[in-house]
Amino acid sequence: MKKKFQIVCLCMFVFALLVAGCGGSKAKKELIVGTEPAFAPFEFQKENSKDFVGFDIDLIQAIAKQMGYEKCTIQGMGFDALIPALDAKNIDVAIAGMTITDERAKKVNFSKPYYKSGLAIVVNKDNNAINDIADLKGKKIAVQIGTTGAMEAEKIAGAKITSFNTNGEACLELKNKAVDAVIGDLPVEAYFLQQGGKDFAKIVGKTLTSEDYGIAVAKSNTALAKDVDKALDTLKQNGEYDKLYKKWFGELPKK
Numbered sequence: 001m002k003k004k005f006q007i008v009c010l011c012m013f014v015f016a017l018l019v020a021g022c023g024g025s026k027a028k029k030e031l032i033v034g035t036e037p038a039f040a041p042f043e044f045q046k047e048n049s050k051d052f053v054g055f056d057i058d059l060i061q062a063i064a065k066q067m068g069y070e071k072c073t074i075q076g077m078g079f080d081a082l083i084p085a086l087d088a089k090n091i092d093v094a095i096a097g098m099t100i101t102d103e104r105a106k107k108v109n110f111s112k113p114y115y116k117s118g119l120a121i122v123v124n125k126d127n128n129a130i131n132d133i134a135d136l137k138g139k140k141i142a143v144q145i146g147t148t149g150a151m152e153a154e155k156i157a158g159a160k161i162t163s164f165n166t167n168g169e170a171c172l173e174l175k176n177k178a179v180d181a182v183i184g185d186l187p188v189e190a191y192f193l194q195q196g197g198k199d200f201a202k203i204v205g206k207t208l209t210s211e212d213y214g215i216a217v218a219k220s221n222t223a224l225a226k227d228v229d230k231a232l233d234t235l236k237q238n239g240e241y242d243k244l245y246k247k248w249f250g251e252l253p254k255k
């Protein structure tokens, strides 16, 4: 009888070990995140610091923690390198103010939307000729490569488009008066103006588009995409998402 009890105990012990081993604790050691760290206030490096900061960075770190990861490592790369990096499994997720588009959704799994955005036109402060998208016909426009801003600029008749790796470089081209306008994400352009860009530039016209940012996961990794959504839902419910939104945008998200 005693022996039987011992065997039962042993079996339970082995079973517990197996459960612990398969519980994903090994697989959940590290989440590798790709981003394009020149997109303040979503992802950027503070002066004299190598650390990545921003709304997206805080959000993905909170999501990783919520999913049970011990570590969340952020890797910086060009915006147009993010989807290929997901495909190559060099990164697990990409968060980079990335707009959910039909085209991209064919290549990756997107999380539910986590930020409402749109495109803005930026011109030099002393430019009174460009007041709306209609005034951009045939004009010189700077954009960031591979972005929705670049796609929007391509629709403008006769526009001469120059592409840059970052929004900052596109804005520098505007400062140097080498282009007439920049088309880029409104919250990023607004932050740029607020951080000193208003000395030479301004936003004009209506917001051109309505876009949703999503977190991208490789097309093959549907399980991770589901987990990201679940964690995002939890953070929205428990107030953590609102806290981060307020920290970076100074207000609560519009419901």
Ligand code: GLN
Pocket (backbone or CB within 6 Å): 036, 039, 079, 096, 097, 098, 099, 100, 144, 146, 147, 148, 149, 185
């Ligand atoms: N939201 C834009 C896009 O998805 C720009 C993103 C970015 O430059 N990081 O194309």
